[in-house]
Amino acid sequence: MSSAHAIASRIFRQQILTMSHYKVADASNLIKLDAMENPYTLPEALVQKWLASLQNCPLNRYPDPKAKKLAAILKKTNAIPEGSEILLGNGSDEIIQLLLMALPNNACVLAPEPSFVMYRQISLSLGLDYHSIPLNEDFSLNMEKMLNAIKTHQPAVIFLAYPNNPTGNLFNPDDIEKIIQTSTGLVIIDEAYAPFAEASLMDSLPNYDNLLVMRTLSKLGLAGLRLGFIAGAPDIIQQLDKIRLPYNINVLTQETACFALDHYSVFEQQTHEICQQRQFVLAQLNAFNTLCVYPSAANFIIFKTPENTAHQIFLDLKTHGILIKNLSPQQGLLTDCLRVTIGTPDENQLFLKALGKILLEDF
Numbered sequence: 001m002s003s004a005h006a007i008a009s010r011i012f013r014q015q016i017l018t019m020s021h022y023k024v025a026d027a028s029n030l031i032k033l034d035a036m037e038n039p040y041t042l043p044e045a046l047v048q049k050w051l052a053s054l055q056n057c058p059l060n061r062y063p064d065p066k067a068k069k070l071a072a073i074l075k076k077t078n079a080i081p082e083g084s085e086i087l088l089g090n091g092s093d094e095i096i097q098l099l100l101m102a103l104p105n106n107a108c109v110l111a112p113e114p115s116f117v118m119y120r121q122i123s124l125s126l127g128l129d130y131h132s133i134p135l136n137e138d139f140s141l142n143m144e145k146m147l148n149a150i151k152t153h154q155p156a157v158i159f160l161a162y163p164n165n166p167t168g169n170l171f172n173p174d175d176i177e178k179i180i181q182t183s184t185g186l187v188i189i190d191e192a193y194a195p196f197a198e199a200s201l202m203d204s205l206p207n208y209d210n211l212l213v214m215r216t217l218s219k220l221g222l223a224g225l226r227l228g229f230i231a232g233a234p235d236i237i238q239q240l241d242k243i244r245l246p247y248n249i250n251v252l253t254q255e256t257a258c259f260a261l262d263h264y265s266v267f268e269q270q271t272h273e274i275c276q277q278r279q280f281v282l283a284q285l286n287a288f289n290t291l292c293v294y295p296s297a298a299n300f301i302i303f304k305t306p307e308n309t310a311h312q313i314f315l316d317l318k319t320h321g322i323l324i325k326n327l328s329p330q331q332g333l334l335t336d337c338l339r340v341t342i343g344t345p346d347e348n349q350l351f352l353k354a355l356g357k358i359l360l361e362d363f
């Protein structure tokens with residue numbers, strides 16, 4: 001053991017020493033359908049306008065710590081209800097971290113399983129008491145187990161991704177309201193996929209003091225920017241704002257996000273196209289009768305492959321130059337499951353063609 005390793009082992013928390021990294025696959029030279037990114041960039045004419053907008057960005061100065069202009073545009077484009085406040089983060093990942101950092105030691109965090117992996121990852125890194133409740137076979141919430149866990153553990157925070165990642169479905173809104181009403185802690189509705197969903201809890205914010213709604217620009221088409229926000233009661237947002245690092249949203253992000261949101265219709269067109277392609281890919285996948293395909297309200301589709309074939313299909317797709325996500329190693333309900341992000345029509349065709357060939361020849 002190196003002496004640096006010995007120092008690290010002595011200095012850092014046990015939870016961190018035993019943690020594994022958040023793994024990101026190498027997508028070099030592959031068609032990238034693994035990370036729920038929007039496949040489209042800004043149209044060329046807009047790129048020129050965007051670059052011009054950056055010309056007077058004062059890089060020598062610290063950014064506006066409150067990002068006032070950007071916050072105002074976000075409130076408008078996302079129809080944040082009157083009386084709710086928002087907090088901006090360097091991606092919604094940072095907001096999850098900030099929220100969990102504010103909890104007492106050993107506080108309980110609850111989320112369904114499977115769901116977004118960062119809820120668990122960040123909870124464990126902070127030494128919090130993370131509990132996950134398996135979804136039903138059809139990926140709906142197991143309400144009996146959820147309500148029991150709420151009563152038993154009194155979680156300080158409950159995360160519900162709506163639509164859920166990696167399953168793509170929307171939970172029953174009545175179930176969600178029941179959870180908000182039963183919980184004495186905060187309920188975070190993570191609406192990362194709102195641009196594709198036609199469903200939201202945003203309008204319910206004024207009804208519940210313990211409800212927070214989180215969104216991000218990542219899946220809309222700006223994953224490289226790292227900008228997310230959370231909306232809720234000012235008394236809660238103000239406490240979180242104390243531990244937010246003062247300049248967490250850099251000038252380039254502030255300027256670029258304002259520019260992008262001023263051209264929101266471009267993103268609406270792109271997400272509309274992605275939703276149409278989602279229905280096309282869904283229908284095509286359903287035509288492979290060896291697959292079990294799940295409906296999706298997001299920009300990805302999860303499907304179950306014949307027993308013990310997920311890993312090989314994933315590798316074969318890579319050989320065909322296509323990177324998707326193999327969920328099977330996460331086990332439980334995700335055993336034998338693969339997840340594909342909706343790409344451009346060409347990318348989707350290439351994926352479907354390769355998958356068809358693989359299923360026909362090898363399985």
Ligand SMILES: *Cc1c(COP(=O)(O)O)cnc(C)c1O
Pocket residue numbers: 036090091092093094116161164165190192215216217218223226227228
């Ligand atoms: C992608 C994703 C996020 C992370 O968004 P960033 O703003 O890019 O950090 C949060 N929640 C869910 C459910 C996601 O799928």
